[in-house]
Amino acid sequence: MSNRRDPVIVGLADAPLEDGKFVTRASVLGHAALVAKAAVEEAGLTLDDVDGLLTAGMWGVPGPGQLATVTLGEYLGIMPTFVDGTNIGGSAFEAHVAHAAMALREGYCEVALIVYSSDQKSLRSRNLGGRPSVLSMQHETPYGMPTPVGGYAMAAQRHMHEFGTTSEHLAEIAVAARKWAQLNPAATRREPLSIDDVLSSGMISEPLHLLDCCLVTDGAGAIVMTTAERAKNLKTRPVAVKGYGEAHTHWAIGEMPDLARLLPAQKAGERAMKMAGVSHSDIDVVEVYDSFTITVLLTLEALGFCKIGEGGDFVSGQRTAPGGGFPMNTNGGGLSALHPGMYGMFLLIEATRQLRGDCGERQVKGAETALVHGTGGTLSSGATVILQKD
Amino acid sequence: MSYDKPLPVIDHDSAPYWEAARAGRLDIPLCSDCGKHHFYPRAVCPYCHSDKLRFDTVSGRGEVHTFTIARRPAGPAFADDVPYVVALIELEEGPRMMSRIQTDDPGKVRIGAKVEVTFVKATDEVTFPYFRMT
Numbered sequence: 001m002s003n004r005r006d007p008v009i010v011g012l013a014d015a016p017l018e019d020g021k022f023v024t025r026a027s028v029l030g031h032a033a034l035v036a037k038a039a040v041e042e043a044g045l046t047l048d049d050v051d052g053l054l055t056a057g058m059w060g061v062p063g064p065g066q067l068a069t070v071t072l073g074e075y076l077g078i079m080p081t082f083v084d085g086t087n088i089g090g091s092a093f094e095a096h097v098a099h100a101a102m103a104l105r106e107g108y109c110e111v112a113l114i115v116y117s118s119d120q121k122s123l124r125s126r127n128l129g130g131r132p133s134v135l136s137m138q139h140e141t142p143y144g145m146p147t148p149v150g151g152y153a154m155a156a157q158r159h160m161h162e163f164g165t166t167s168e169h170l171a172e173i174a175v176a177a178r179k180w181a182q183l184n185p186a187a188t189r190r191e192p193l194s195i196d197d198v199l200s201s202g203m204i205s206e207p208l209h210l211l212d213c214c215l216v217t218d219g220a221g222a223i224v225m226t227t228a229e230r231a232k233n234l235k236t237r238p239v240a241v242k243g244y245g246e247a248h249t250h251w252a253i254g255e256m257p258d259l260a261r262l263l264p265a266q267k268a269g270e271r272a273m274k275m276a277g278v279s280h281s282d283i284d285v286v287e288v289y290d291s292f293t294i295t296v297l298l299t300l301e302a303l304g305f306c307k308i309g310e311g312g313d314f315v316s317g318q319r320t321a322p323g324g325g326f327p328m329n330t331n332g333g334g335l336s337a338l339h340p341g342m343y344g345m346f347l348l349i350e351a352t353r354q355l356r357g358d359c360g361e362r363q364v365k366g367a368e369t370a371l372v373h374g375t376g377g378t379l380s381s382g383a384t385v386i387l388q389k390d
Numbered sequence: 391m392s393y394d395k396p397l398p399v400i401d402h403d404s405a406p407y408w409e410a411a412r413a414g415r416l417d418i419p420l421c422s423d424c425g426k427h428h429f430y431p432r433a434v435c436p437y438c439h440s441d442k443l444r445f446d447t448v449s450g451r452g453e454v455h456t457f458t459i460a461r462r463p464a465g466p467a468f469a470d471d472v473p474y475v476v477a478l479i480e481l482e483e484g485p486r487m488m489s490r491i492q493t494d495d496p497g498k499v500r501i502g503a504k505v506e507v508t509f510v511k512a513t514d515e516v517t518f519p520y521f522r523m524t
Binding site: 132133134135136138139140141142143144145146147150153154155157158161202203204205206207208252253254255259 | 395396397398399400401404429430455456457458459460461462463464467468471474476478486487488489490501502512516518
């Protein structure tokens, strides 16, 4: 049953990269503006039509980035009347879709623009020196916790202990992502990759190897949402937002309720699928956050694609690779396509492209329903979106 | 010798904890209403949300809940420590706390290994509770 104010995605854009860096010369806000303009124009709209602005980022902090929507609105020269600067880490953009969907249904907003930009690779600005040792972090940073990889390593160690998961299981995920990247001309890393390559890539934070970790790249992306009614007169074929959910549990990894079970994904996923009225067998393509290989394993289990503890078996035999029967992270993911710090925007872009049928060699045939799940912080937050071809 | 690693920015919630560590005690909050210990120290119990809390000296014994061996340091200040073991310790009293395992052989650390606290002075103001396997 559809309603004229049902939320849909009508525009998207992402910035071209070369060797993981922006090709165009512009500031981090410049790249945000360029993808924003391209995304609205793709739909046949202009930036003047935008009345809802949603963004999250890591730029300009401390400073103008602390009020990210305000600063971006200023740069774009627009005066939004619905804003959302929710920042729960890399899953923020899935939460933004949920919040924009509610605003659109409510009539509080007509055209919502969600934007992300990061020039972390060009600037070499990624902070790997640890989080400032204040508040909860005063009990973590002084011990030399490698961030963010150490927290994921601790979760992986726990999963291995409880369920017998192996480094080979985790490597399956990295290798499958690479095979998708080989089908995606825009992906950053496309050379062949084997399980042995992953296992011999060197330990970073045991039990995670270098190639269990995502890339560090630049990146900018934008998506535009409006109502089903407004979409009728636009240039693109809309993709419907059918369900959404979000949750978070902790910031310090020591506060994670259960390091082998990703509760935010379980909660958000259940809620989103129930709202959309879909079950696991209805999902044709899955785009889940892959900051690290273990993130994927925990997410697939928590979302209910397999039982808790059985993720290792589930991904074995290149199940998630092209032709493997479970199409996942079809652009190559954060592991092989791009990872500009907060990757969730690019999960949404890839899922929408798959449902539009625009993916060329990597197109999942007959894809009608997609599940997108972002993870943010250190396994801290989760947000799920169910998208459907209209 | 100057200490060049990050130090805790001590606040009103955590001051009694760090003060006790300086004196060689592991003191963590105990809730007078639900009877549970918690960590890190808060002004409100994270389990029952009572504000009737006091600091209690605990045993300092626990086990390794999970850990990682850092093969790359968390910033240049930790470069000389590599490889080092950061571990989440589950105390006998229930709460978990992040710390370091003092060991000459990181490869011997296992989930479930029994540990006890040992205090390592960093500066005149800060002493860290580290753990060693027993």
